Amino acid sequence: MSATIVEKIFSQHCKRPIRAGRVVMVPVDAAMIHDITGPLAIRVFGEMGGERVFDPERIIMLFDHQVPADSIPAAENHVFMRRFADEQGIRNYDLREGVCHQVVMEKGKAAPGEIVVGTDSHTCTYGAAGAFATGIGSTDMGFVLKFGALYFRVPESILLEIDGTFGRRVGAKDLILSLAGDIGADGATYMALEFTGRAIREMDMAGRMTCANMAIEMGAKAGIVPPDATTWGYVTERRAIEPFDLASDPDASYRERRHYDVTDLAPQVAVPHNVDNVVDVTEVAGTRIDQVFIGSCTNGRYEDLEEAAEVLGSADRFAESVRVIVIPASRTEYLKALRAGLIERFVEAGALVEAPCCGPCMGGAFGLLAPGEVSLSTSNRNFRGRQGSTAASVYLSSPATAAASALYGEITDPREV
Numbered sequence: 010m011s012a013t014i015v016e017k018i019f020s021q022h023c024k025r026p027i028r029a030g031r032v033v034m035v036p037v038d039a040a041m042i043h044d045i046t047g048p049l050a051i052r053v054f055g056e057m058g059g060e061r062v063f064d065p066e067r068i069i070m071l072f073d074h075q076v077p078a079d080s081i082p083a084a085e086n087h088v089f090m091r092r093f094a095d096e097q098g099i100r101n102y103d104l105r106e107g108v109c110h111q112v113v114m115e116k117g118k119a120a121p122g123e124i125v126v127g128t129d130s131h132t133c134t135y136g137a138a139g140a141f142a143t144g145i146g147s148t149d150m151g152f153v154l155k156f157g158a159l160y161f162r163v164p165e166s167i168l169l170e171i172d173g174t175f176g177r178r179v180g181a182k183d184l185i186l187s188l189a190g191d192i193g194a195d196g197a198t199y200m201a202l203e204f205t206g207r208a209i210r211e212m213d214m215a216g217r218m219t220c221a222n223m224a225i226e227m228g229a230k231a232g233i234v235p236p237d238a239t240t241w242g243y244v245t246e247r248r249a250i251e252p253f254d255l256a257s258d259p260d261a262s263y264r265e266r267r268h269y270d271v272t273d274l275a276p277q278v279a280v281p282h283n284v285d286n287v288v289d290v291t292e293v294a295g296t297r298i299d300q301v302f303i304g305s306c307t308n309g310r311y312e313d314l315e316e317a318a319e320v321l322g323s324a325d326r327f328a329e330s331v332r333v334i335v336i337p338a339s340r341t342e343y344l345k346a347l348r349a350g351l352i353e354r355f356v357e358a359g360a361l362v363e364a365p366c367c368g369p370c371m372g373g374a375f376g377l378l379a380p381g382e383v384s385l386s387t388s389n390r391n392f393r394g395r396q397g398s399t400a401a402s403v404y405l406s407s408p409a410t411a412a413a414s415a416l417y418g419e420i421t422d423p424r425e426v
């Protein structure tokens with residue numbers, strides 16, 4: 010019987026054929042917790058009588074939302090989590106390595122065919138590695154920490170066939186914003202989005218991560234890119250694993266099949282205050298902005314910084330009227346950008362370059378907006394109040410559009426720079 014890639018992943022974990030709609034208890038291959046959601050998960054683990062975690066090697070703990078600690082309660086959370094890591098022997102790597110999703114991917118902790126959970130909604134990012142990855146609540150995570158397994162209702166899938174080739178300065182972020190605009194913030198609720206087609210096949214891992222990352226912005230349980238040579242190249246560089254075939258059967262049963270072509274796609278912008286409120290950049294060009302944020306688990310990779318630096322070109326400075334905040338998503342990405350001279354260019358041009366963390370993305374740590382201020386951000390959410398005052402406005406775009414806009418102090422079409 011034919012199956013989607015998601016049904017195959019669940020079937021392999023259950024060792025019997027499983028189709029969408031079934032509720033099954035499955036073992037997870039890895040579990041990620043961070044500084045905001047981790048403490049509650051650890052407490053639930055304790056309340057369940059948990060003494061030892063199911064496997065310290067499969068648990069990834071990271072600090073990213075509030076680092077360095079921006080309040081005494083945040084510092085207390087960090088202490089609590091460090092103590093738990095020591096007690097349990099959770100020693101994957103430095104807790105301050107960077108934004109959780111970037112770190113899980115770059116350390117090879119998610120691989121094709123695996124099931125990975127995390128107490129963060131953008132855990133779906135690891136679908137770029139061909140894993141079924143999804144965000145779960147801290148209570149569920151308490152159970153996972155103890156038992157290494159969780160109940161799932163196996164989701165139906167929507168097949169996205171994305172054809173064409175991107176125009177100059179248009180890419181993965183523009184695609185995923187346009188999909189959010191078309192499908193809507195709740196258009197894929199509890200489904201898996203399967204990304205296929207030429208535009209995806211030709212996309213690098215950074216772009217695939219940007220796409221999978223935002224599956225949740227359409228309500229999806231997961232986003233997944235069937236593994237190909239690009240995926241295996243990335244994963245085998247990071248862990249010892251033999252490539253194998255894993256793809257949906259051509260006659261698999263989908264909830265829906267949708268076709269798109271990126272050839273004529275313009276740079277996209279999500280306008281306040283919803284991610285699915287998406288327009289071509291030309292419709293909002295000229296909107297004055299106070300802050301630009303280039304970073305986050307959506308667009309804080311080396312490739313994103315390179316895209317922004319390319320738009321900056323040989324210009325002396327970003328516009329005086331704009332605060333430009335650049336945050337590489339991890340220490341590894343930071344070092345790559347540093348060694349390539351990108352960080353130097355951003356600092357010369359007037360940007361504030363911060364150490365890897367979530368930064369202003371969630372308005373948690375710093376970079377907050379005052380009432381009436383406007384931000385353009387390469388992150389994934391522009392909800393009211395997300396980056397500070399509820400009377401501020403957040404627009405979302407690609408790194409190229411963000412850099413072009415930072416140069417002129419207003420939303421700018423990067424194709425014109």
Ligand SMILES: CC(C)[C@H](C(=O)O)[C@@H](O)C(=O)O
Pocket residue numbers: 045046074128129130131144371
């Ligand atoms: C803090 C965390 C629970 C949250 C999430 O789950 O996504 C955050 O990362 C976000 O982006 O809003």
Ligand code: SF4
Pocket residue numbers: 073074108109110129131305306307366367370371388389
């Ligand atoms: S960078 Fe933003 S979206 Fe990503 S995990 Fe951090 S707060 Fe959430």
